[in-house]
Amino acid sequence: MRNWFYFLCSTVIIMITLAGCSGSNASTSAGGSKDVSAGFKEITSLDLEGPVTNMNFSLDDDGDTLLWGENDGGIGDDLRRNVWVDGEVKSLDIESWDQFAFLTQTGKLINAETNWDADVDKRHSILEYDPITDQTEKFTAQNDRDDILLPGHGTYIQDPKTYIHTETNPNHEDAGIYLWEIGSNEFTDLNFLNDIKSDVGEITSYPHYFLNKDVTTIYATVLNAGIFSYDIEAGKTDKLLDTDEVMPQGNTTTMLTADEKYLIYVTNNSEDYNLIYHALDLETKDSLEIGMGTKVFTLTNGNIAIIDEGEVKIFNFETEKLETIHKIELEENQSIDNLTVSLDGSTIAYGYTTKGEGDQEDTSHISILSNK
Structure with missing residues (x-):
């Protein structure tokens, strides 16, 4: 995999x-x-x-x-x-x-x-x-x-040490993502992927995630769909760009x-x-x-x-x-x-x-x- x-x-x-x-x-x-x-x-x-x-x-x-x-x-x-x-x-x-x-x-x-x-x-x-x-x-x-x-x-930052786990098969029924705060070894399940799937439907390629420095927001580019953001504390997803031409990179x-x-x-x-x-x-x-x-x-x-x-x-x-x-x-x-x-x-x-x-x-x- x-x-x-x-x-x-x-x-x-x-x-x-x-x-x-x-x-x-x-x-x-x-x-x-x-x-x-x-x-x-x-x-x-x-x-x-x-x-x-x-x-x-x-x-x-x-x-x-x-x-x-x-x-x-x-x-x-x-x-x-x-x-x-x-x-x-x-x-x-x-x-x-x-x-x-x-x-x-x-x-x-x-x-x-x-x-x-x-x-x-x-x-x-x-x-x-x-x-x-x-x-x-x-x-x-x-x-x-x-x-x-x-x-x-984009999925791993050194300070504070944080990792976003991303599923490579996002259309699986139980697929999801989580945030691992490495220093405290705390794991937080996120609704981000499910929100993206609710908007997009079937995802043709896994989203690419990018975490900001203070670990408050995650961004995702989704093939043929657009760009999304996720407020970690609020658990809220926003669609920032709607386009079928974006390519994940x-x-x-x-x-x-x-x-x-x-x-x-x-x-x-x-x-x-x-x-x-x-x-x-x-x-x-x-x-x-x-x-x-x-x-x-x-x-x-x-x-x-x-x-x-x-x-x-x-x-x-x-x-x-x-x-x-x-x-x-x-x-x-x-x-x-x-x-x-x-x-x-x-x-x-x-x-x-x-x-x-x-x-x-x-x-x-x-x-x-x-x-x-």
């Missing part, structure tokens, strides 16, 4: 990825692709055993930590997982930090763990790993629900802006999977079209970054302008496998593959750029 959940989460992104997933040694590449845009300079280039994969290629807030997975080419599960931190590469235990692990803005890795041999009240946990100290904290759900936990961007970042003024959502209104990003003003409920892209990141200054075919663009809400801050320039025999940006906008990382000539094998690399 867990693989099914995340596979659906990334299907659209895979279909429109910048290049085929065609992602570790800590060596520095002597060559590499050209990066000529003003402002950003390459600070590190890593040689890989295989291309960077599509799942959870991400930087933390200040660009000092990079998480990535790699395989030996093609669409498939990660074979290796690594983290670049403090200028060094650490190999991760792929059993604990598989492609479903994600990086928080503080540079911690988050994933779930299930021990089927344990008693039900000690079976399911969330892990929080600090790659700098190499220490892992475990938070165990002490209840008899026996739910496989699915922490992700959020596997690279929470879609709630850092100042919590906007919820970013994406629509697809063509057969070519041209994804168009929009910002929903959570106070006025007005929508603002931002532009096309393949990935989005909500930055710590309240603005957003959009990745569009090798270009990193920043949308400024004050000026309402979308501007390119960097464009990746490649040789003819090179292709981008994945691209990401730090949440302060200072660092860009991209994985790329150089096609071998004649009998030479393809080679894969990561380039990390900074304007700090």
